[in-house]
Every structure is written in structure tokens, then in C-alpha cells.
Amino acid sequence: MSRTASVNDKQLACTQAAAEKQRTWFAGLRRDVFEQQRPYAIINADTPHDLFHLMGVPVVTNQWWAAVIAAKRLSPDYLDGMNERGYHADLCRYCSMGLASSLIDLQERAPWGGLPRPALLCARLTCDCMQRIFQQWADHLGAPFFALEAPGSSVLPERWWELSRHRWTELCEPHRLDLMVAELRELIGVLERISGKRYDEAALRAFLQRVNEQEECFEEVRQMIATAPRCPVRISEQITNVMATQWHRGSDWALAHARAFRDEVKARVDAGIGACDQERKRLMWVGAGLWHNTAFYSDYEASHGAAFVWSMYLPFGPEWYIRYGLDDPLRALASRVVTMNEVLHNAPYAPAWIVREAQRNRIDGAVVLMPRGSRPSASGTLFITHALEAAGVPTLLIEADMVDARAWDGAAVDAAMTRFLEERLT
Secondary structure, eight states: OOTTTTSOOOOSHHHHHHHHHHHHHHHHHHHHHHHHOOOOEEEOTTSOHHHHHHTTOOEEEHHHHHHHHHHTTOHHHHHHHHHHTTOOTTSOHHHHHHHHHHHSOOGGGSGGGOOOOOSEEEEEOOSHHHHHHHHHHHHHHTOOEEEEOOOOOSOOOTTGGGTTTTOHHHHHOHHHHHHHHHHHHHHHHHHHHHHOOOOOHHHHHHHHHHHHHHHHHHHHHHHHHHHSSSOSSOHHHHHHHHHHHHHTTTSHHHHHHHHHHHHHHHHHHHTTOOSOTTOOEEEEEESSOOTTOGGGGGTTHHHHOEEEEEOSHHHHIIIIIOOOOOSSHHHHHHHHHTTHHHHHHSTTHHHHHHHHHHHHTTOSEEEEEEOSSOHHHHTTHHHHHHHHHHTTOOEEEEEOOSSOOTTOOHHHHHHHHHHIIIIIOO
């Protein structure tokens, strides 16, 4: 239960438009799949969505589906069911929730009736559990699984954001890009067979250019949030608008929505409107979204003037998705895929970037999520916490899960947050 349940968490018209887009899109997907037998794919967030979109193969993103389940308060049913079937309790909930939703039949309670059988599942092998989760999921659904390797990096520049847009070959290393390009070409062959379409390099180049334009809009929003006297948009609304757009990136709708979001935020800044009228303390949320309790982000506005103004979802797009120099668009796309999770979560990449973001956004305190079982997301958490404290940013570490509501102790978290705000952010 939110402490401030009456807080209006949809202050922007764009937020409602983004939510409606997701609802109508998924309803259309189910109609197309069941009535017209149109193939679709289940894929992880760090895979090359762009190729699926380009080839006309709709996708359901595993982590988005897990967030939907958590938001509908169904994660305990699915995760308890997994444990009853012998899956160990420390399995990554974020990545296994989709598998659980296919194994456990909640009948009419399943979100939108549940996922239909896909034509393909695709994931990048970023941790030990990924291959087994997706292979079991594919076996259960009777669909093929396409795995992308995650080759290790020998170049670890702390200030990676200075290289990512123009010098991405240097950042991602030619031999790693060679491997990823070869795998993407193999994936293209699979998508051609599924869709009946031929891959078009010029079309991919144009697609990635639209993605660049979309992310440039988010760059403007990011700068407005960093410099406005008060944050013009809560992170819950930042996430809704950004992620709906990212899932449909490269489309006409995505670019139009990114522009509309930028314009609506700019209008609020120009009018002096802040999301939280009482903003006195600026907080950052480090980690994946708390999908089973997004109301948490506004819980301390009225009582402490504490506003969450930053999460990774908005700034990471411009920082990592933009690729200039699209002479070889497939290689540019490979550079985005080959190191995505690493720069977002692992040391030295993540700590340096998050400290820089804290400084840019005038952050008074950071709340860091330590997710149980989610090793890639949690692997750099202590490094990030240490770096923030060393930079003079007070930090509160919360051990919880982004989609598993079973272990969320609201009273304990509230007590910890209250102490943090009153004793460390003075």
C-alpha cells in the first residue's frame, strides 16, 4: 500500500497515450496471432529488437512482460508455482517470470489471457541461468530458441559515454563486433524465413537514423530534468513514456511520441511546473524499476519533500542507443548489443556513469536496489554504492526484487527510508 495513494501519478497526457498504445498494441498482437496466424517472437531486453521490427516480426519483451505481471500483483502466484515445481528460490525472478507464466495456468487471471505460442525466442547469454530458462521456455512452447553470445570485453574505459556515439568501434573492439555481426546475420536468416521478407541494409540504416532522432529527443528531456529548478516529471512517468517508446523504437509512432513527450516536458518547464510542489531533496533510483510498487517513488514527496528525479531508463537511451556513422548499419547495431548489460550494471562502467549522473542532476541521495537472484543486475551494485558514497552522495541500499512482491517488507523499507531522509539528508 502506498503512503500517498492519492498522489496523481499521471500528470502528463503523454503518459496516458503511452499506456494506451501498449494496451492496443498487445490486443492487436493477440488478434493477429490467433486470427491471422501472424508469427511473433519473445525476446530479452538486450537483444536487437531493431531487426525484428525491420523484418516485420512483432515482439514481446521478456522483462516488459515480467513488469506487467508484477504490476497486476500476480508475481506471487507464478513464483510460488515455480517453487512448487522444484525451481530453486534464488532463480532470477525478472528473467524467469515469463517462463512461469507459461508453465502455470492462471486461466482468466492471466494478463490479457496469457502469451500465445511464438515463432521464436531470443536471448543474449549474459548469465548462467539465461540459456536454461529460455531453452526450457522454448521447449514448453514448442518454439526454437536463438541464443546470442556475450563475448567478454578487454577494454574497460570508465568514461565509456565519451566513446559510445562516435567511437563505438574502439569501445566495443573489432573482434567482438565481428562475432556479433556474424550472429546477427544468422539471426537475419531466421527472421527472413519467419517473415517471408528480405533483409534490406538501406532500410536498417534509415531505421537506426530514426532511433537516433528518437534518442536525441530524450537527450533534450534529460537535460531539462537536470537543469530545471524542480523536476518536471516523476520517474514513474519518465519510465512509462521512455519504455513504451523504446519497445516500439524506430517506428513512426515512437518518434512522434518522443517528440510529443519532449514538447510536453518543455511546456511544463517553461511554465515553472514541477512534478512535486514540495521538492526539497532530489533522489535517484539505481536499478531496475520496482514494478510491483511503482507508487513507492512518490511516497515521500508530501512528508519529506523528497522527489525521485532520476532512474536509468531515460538517460541510458541517448547514452547507449545513439550511433553516429551508419555506413555499416549492422555493425553499428552489433555495437549496441554486444556490451549493453555490461555498461549498465558492471564495474567500472556503471559506477562511473551513475556518479556522473548524480552530479549532473544535483542528486542529494541515492536509493539502490539490490535484487535477489538477479546476478547481472546486482553484480555491480556494491561497486556503485561505494562510488556514490565516495563522491559524497549518501546512499541507501534496499535488498528487494523488482518483480517479486513476496519479500517486500513495506514497514521495514519505510522505516529505513525515513531514517535515511531525516538523518543522512539534512
